[in-house]
Amino acid sequence: MSQTKGQSSIQFAEAPYIIESSSIVGQKEGEGPLGKLFDSVEQDPMLQKKTWEEAESELQRKAVQKAIDKSNLTQQDLRYLFAGDLLGQSIASSFGLMQFQIPLFGLYGACSTAGESLCVAAMTVAAGYADNAVAVTSSHFASAEKQFRYPLEYANQRPLSANWTVTGSGAFILGTKRSKxxxxxxxxxxxxxxxxxxxxxxxxxxxxxxxxxxxxxxxxxxxxxxxxxxxxxxxxxxxxxxxxxxxxxxxxxxxxxxxxxxxxxxxxxxxxxxxxxxxxxxxxxxxxxxxxxxxxxxxxxxxxxxxxxxxxxxxxxxxxxxxxxxxxxxxxxxxx
Amino acid sequence: MSQTKGQSSIQFAEAPYIIESSSIVGQKEGEGPLGKLFDSVEQDPMLQKKTWEEAESELQRKAVQKAIDKSNLTQQDLRYLFAGDLLGQSIASSFGLMQFQIPLFGLYGACSTAGESLCVAAMTVAAGYADNAVAVTSSHFASAEKQFRYPLEYANQRPLSANWTVTGSGAFILGTKRSKxxxxxxxxxxxxxxxxxxxxxxxxxxxxxxxxxxxxxxxxxxxxxxxxxxxxxxxxxxxxxxxxxxxxxxxxxxxxxxxxxxxxxxxxxxxxxxxxxxxxxxxxxxxxxxxxxxxxxxxxxxxxxxxxxxxxxxxxxxxxxxxxxxxxxxxxxxxx
Known part of the structure; x- marks a missing residue:
């Protein structure tokens, strides 16, 4: 049955629910206006890892694990992962999600990946391809600066038009079970x-x-x-x-x-x-x-x-x- | 209706057709055993562009255009693009496909992206989210060597276990119209x-x-x-x-x-x-x-x-x- 709407959109005949979600952030985000709302604020920007990239992977791993823990689901209930990040060849996702042993669709849309992953996960659940699927994305200030701009040690000045990359990862379990x-x-x-x-x-x-x-x-x-x-x-x-x-x-x-x-x-x-x-x-x-x-x-x-x-x-x-x-x-x- | 099959697979209730496809390759691939089968063999590795990355973008653009030309469809018939490549932040896809002005889902699964893009495009068509969707991926020997190994000018030696990155792009139009x-x-x-x-x-x-x-x-x-x-x-x-x-x-x-x-x-x-x-x-x-x-x-x-x-x-x-x-x-x- 066609679920297309207009030129580009999709209207789901059976709209999937956002069953549970999680948010793991860094210290600076924890000190911001939304600080008290996040599930977890990591005080160590390295997350006890050796590199910034591994730290970002750990953010994703923790976000998915937290979403599972908050839901009444187990890892085995999650059929597919839809994930992405900003690093070249999406290594934060690959190395962060490997241990879950869930089939992975890697996505890349720069910072829009948070939306893209929700889109594809929703399309998957709404079509009856999965009872539950996870959308997860991450970024890390230090891995992003290293990737796109200058190493932190260089201490460059930033123009006022520059954005500040958020250290954080959010995961969303989409499914057929009713939620709000x-x-x-x-x-x-x-x-x-x-x-x-x-x-x-x-x-x-x-x-x-x-x-x-x-x-x-x-x-x-x-x-x-x-x-x-x-x-x-x-x-x-x-x-x-x-x-x-x-x-x-x-x-x-x-x-x-x-x-x-x-x-x-x-x-x-x-x-x-x-x-x-x-x-x-x-x-x-x-x-x-x-x-x-x-x-x-x-x-x-x-x-x-x-x-x-x-x-x-x-x-x-x-x-x-x-x-x-x-x-x-x-x-x-x-x-x- | 559930279309899940076993632990990880999907069996489509209404299996989508591969309506048309295209293959654009470089000179070396044209000289190989399959050389005469490709739609187009580009003799200029730069494809008349200034950089290797732009050349790879041009491969993707040509592949999608060729698939459209070979089909009885127009650009307006193609609802979504599912695309990826090997370059950091998938720039071959972004800059190659921009001009089509079709909503884009960027994918990353390294060389498995060719399979991933067919999977998600098939899921999309089979669910009734699109009458036609395109899966396209590319790689280019020179942009990949520059990205992952050494600039070509360095003339390094390659171990016998090394692979040779194919210069080429393949595009596939999936749809509901019957094909073989x-x-x-x-x-x-x-x-x-x-x-x-x-x-x-x-x-x-x-x-x-x-x-x-x-x-x-x-x-x-x-x-x-x-x-x-x-x-x-x-x-x-x-x-x-x-x-x-x-x-x-x-x-x-x-x-x-x-x-x-x-x-x-x-x-x-x-x-x-x-x-x-x-x-x-x-x-x-x-x-x-x-x-x-x-x-x-x-x-x-x-x-x-x-x-x-x-x-x-x-x-x-x-x-x-x-x-x-x-x-x-x-x-x-x-x-x-």
Whole structure:
């Protein structure tokens, strides 16, 4: 049976539930405005491991284990893992999830992977391919700086437009068992490239992609800003959020009253020196788990559009003078 | 309706068809045993671009365009793209597929991505989420050497156990319209790590994962080596293929008479100096399109298990002393 909706979206005939979730973060995130909401705040940025990459793997392992522990499920109940991170060849996921011995679909959409993994896990459960599946993503400030910018030891200065990569991992168990939140539809995004070449201004690079996916979601589902209690982007930060609101105004929609950005929420920009805000696959994932889902469970927010955003660059593409294209995957989450 | 099969597999209630496919390769692949079968042999390794990475992006763009041209479909008929490559942050896919303006799911499973992309595209079409979806993967000898080993200018010597990364891209349009080949089931793989640390012997690192997925496929579908005309691995090469056959014998199955490896088929090892054989996301994809699918269309092979294999390493994980874990995703393709 066709479950397509409009040009790009999917409306699930049997919407999968978000059965349980978890959030593991680092010290800085623990000191931020959402600090008390996370499942676990790791005081050691190395997580007792030898390298930053192993530390990030450990974040993913802990997030999945925590989600299992919080649910009434066992490891054997989880049929597939959908996972990704920002590191080259996704090694945080591979080395972090290996021990679970669950079939793995590796995903890459930069910071939008948090949305992509929820999309594919939801598609899998809704189709009857699994009773339960896990979506998990991570990022780590130090492994990301090492990968994309400079080693921490270099102590470089950061422009005010720069984002701060969140140290954290969020895991979500999707399944057919009833809970208080379900994914009723998705709008997978396409790549949007406005030709921005400044990798220290990723909010500006990703805002057009967020605009494109939100607009597509409105068209496909015949909705507008009036139909959502919140539209929550991943990590546009202060600058990207302003651009997004302006771009959508040009298309006739004013989301300024209902828009929220995980990258803005997770830190106290005035006191934590995080400049434009948080970013990374972990940013939107831990914010969804710790802050957004509880509000949906309570019915405080009945219907939201959750929209992690990604900047599709690598150091190689950047050094070769390529632009920074963006992508955003939309996930409609409803109270039930 | 549940479509799960056994512990890890999916049996599609409405199996999607492989409507069309394409194969674009480089000069060396064009000079190999399958040379005359490919859709296009590019004589310029740069594909008229400025960098190796842009050249690989161009391979993907050409592969998708060729698959569209060969089908009776238009770009607008293709609802989703499922794509991946070997480069950090999957830039070959992002920059190669941007212009199609089709929603993109980025995937990463090293060289197993060719199988992973077919799995997720098949899951999507079979569930009624799309009438048509595209799976596409690529690799390029020069971008891979630069990424994983040494710049070509360094002219390093290669051990005999090393694989040769295939320059090529294969694209597959899956859909609901009847054709002569369909994907009837899949067995997504889990990560298997035997602790091998030699990145110049990836066949040995991936063989245990291939063994695990084949065995799981046999158990889940209650099949054996007798049920397949061919079991075709992605890029184990000569050394990995031998290990796979030995490992499966230990589990009671002899696949020696029906096993084939795309990495072994694509080059003439005696005359092309390719050592253990071909590898890369492009290797199994172009071999499937140019060599395997025509035999399925003719009914020469009625049922095969196609099993691209991936080595989940990065230069960072390798330099930090980590092992090279493997993964293999199984795709059952049947004549119809």
């Amino acid at each position: 939140a379900r994914i009723t539809g998705i709008t997978p995004g396409k790549i949007v490239d406005y030709g921005i070449k400044d990798s220290f201004n990723m909010g500006a690079a990703m805002a057009p992609a967020a605009c494109d996916t939100i607009y597509q979601n409105f068209m496909d589902f015949n909705r507008s800003d009036k139909d959502y209690d919140k539209i929550i982007t991943g990590d546009l930060g202060l600058i990207g959020s302003k651009i997004l609101i302006d771009l959508l105004k040009e298309k006739g929609f004013d989301i300024s009253q209902i828009h929220m950005d995980c990258g803005v929420e997770i830190y106290d920009g005035d006191n934590q020196d995080t400049h434009a805000g948080g970013s990374g696959c972990g940013c939107s994932a831990v914010t969804l788990s710790a802050y957004i889902l509880p509000k949906i469970h309570k019915g405080e927010w009945k219907k939201i559009l959750f929209l992690p955003t990604g900047a599709l660059l690598s150091t190689v593409s950047f050094n070769e003078g390529q632009s920074v294209p963006g992508i955003a995957h939309g996930v409609v989450i409803e109270h039930c | 080949a369909r994907i009837t089931g899949i067995t997504p793989g889990k990560i298997v790590d035997y602790g091998i640390k030699d990145s110049f012997n990836m066949g040995a690192a991936m063989a245990p994962a291939a063994c695990d997925t084949i065995y799981q496929n046999f158990m889940d579908f209650n099949r054996s080596d007798k049920d397949y005309d061919k079991i075709i691995t992605g890029d184990l090469g000569l050394i990995g293929s031998k290990i796979l056959i030995d490992l499966l014998k230990e589990k009671g199955f002899d696949i020696s008479q029906i096993h084939m490896d795309c990495g072994v088929e694509i080059y003439d090892g005696d005359n092309q100096d390719t050592h253990a054989g071909g590898s890369g996301c492009g290797c199994s994809a172009v071999t499937l399109s140019a060599y395997i699918l025509p035999k399925i269309h003719k009914g020469e092979w009625k049922k095969i298990l196609f099993l691209p294999t991936g080595a989940l390493l990065s230069t960072v994980s390798f330099n930090e002393g980590q092992s090279v874990p493997g993964i293999a995703h199984g795709v059952v393709i049947e004549h119809c």
